[in-house]
Amino acid sequence: MYNFNIPESKKIRVILNTDLKNEVDDQFAMVHAILTQSFDLRGIIPAHFGEGKSAISQQDSYKEGMLILEKMGMTGNVRIENGAPKAMPDEKTPMDSPGARLIIEEAMKDDKRPLYIASLATLTDIASAILLKPEICSTNTTIVWIGGRDYPAGGWEYNLKNDVCAANVLFKSDMKVWQIPRNVYRMMPVTFAELYDRVRPYGEIGKYLAENVVAFNNEWESRPAEYRILGDSPSIGVMMFPDCGKWSYMPAPEFDASMHYIHNGLHRPIKVYESIDARFILEDFYAKIKDFSREKG
Secondary structure, three states: OOOOOOOHHHOEEEEEEEOOOOOOOHHHHHHHHHHOOOEEEEEEEEOOOOOOOOOOHHHHHHHHHHHHHHHOOOOOOOOEOOOOOOOOOOOOOOOOOHHHHHHHHHHOOOOOOOEEEEEOOOOHHHHHHHHHOHHHHHOOEEEEEEOOOOOOOEOOOHHHHOOHHHHHHHHHOOOEEEEEOHHHHOOOEEEHHHHHHHOOOOHHHHHHHHHHHHHHHHOOOOOOOOEEEOOOOHHHHHHHOOOOOOEEEEEOOEEOOOOEEEOOOOOOEEEEEOOOOHHHHHHHHHHHHHHHHHHHO
16 A cells, blocks of 8 residues: 555544445445545445345345455455345334444444444435434444435435435434435546546456446446446545535435425534535545555555
C-alpha cells in the first residue's frame, strides 16, 4: 500500500451492509472500503435483496463477498457476518441475525472513534439492531444509506422497496443518518472504456470488477450499452470526506406504502446529500486498486 501513515486514533470504524449479488456496483464499494487506510473495517454484512431475483438472495450476497475476498487474496482477513434472509414483517418485529448482532457489538464498544455503518442495500439489519438494542441510537454511530427516491416527493426505489418497515424504524429513531438518495447516487457513471483502462489491468480483482460490469449489462437489452452507474461508491466518499458533495439537514420523513415521503416534521434532522463529487471518489479508487495490484506483484 502507499507508504503513508494514518494513526489508529484518526481512523473511523466502518461496517459495510451490502447486497453484493444484486447488481455489480456493491463490489466496487466493498473493494474500495477494504483498500481505504483511514477505515478500520470492522466487518461486512451480506444483505438480502428481496425475493424477486432469487429465493436465497442473502446467501447469494454472502457467496459474492467471499468471491471478492478470494480474488483479492484476502480470504479470512475480513470479518463476514450474515444479515437477515428476508425483510421485517412489521415495524416492531426485528429479524435477528449475526449481522444485526455485529452492529450492536460495535456500537456498544468502549471506543472513542466514531462508527459508520454504510448500508448499500435494504435497512433490515440496521433496523433490527435498533429494535434489539435501542441504546445504540445514543452512541457515536452514523448510518450512511444509499437509498430512497428524490426529494421532496419520494416514491419507488430499489433499496427502499426491499424493506419499507425497516426504513421507517430507522427514520423514526434517534440514530444519526446520512442519506444519499437515488438522484445523487446516480451521479456516478463510468464507461466500459474507463473501466478497462483504469481497473481491468490491475490484478485478478480488477479484471473481475470490469468484466463483471460488461457481462451484467449485456444480459439484458434494456441495460445500458456502454456505461454503468457505480451507485454505491458515494458511501465510501462521504465517509472519507463528509463534504464530498452538497448536503443539507432536514427533519427525517416517514415512508408511506407507496414509498413516498411523509413530511410531518416529527423526527430529528438527518443529513440529505444533494450532489456528490464523483471525481474524488473514482480517482481515489483507481489509485488504490493500482497500488494494491503493484503490492501484490
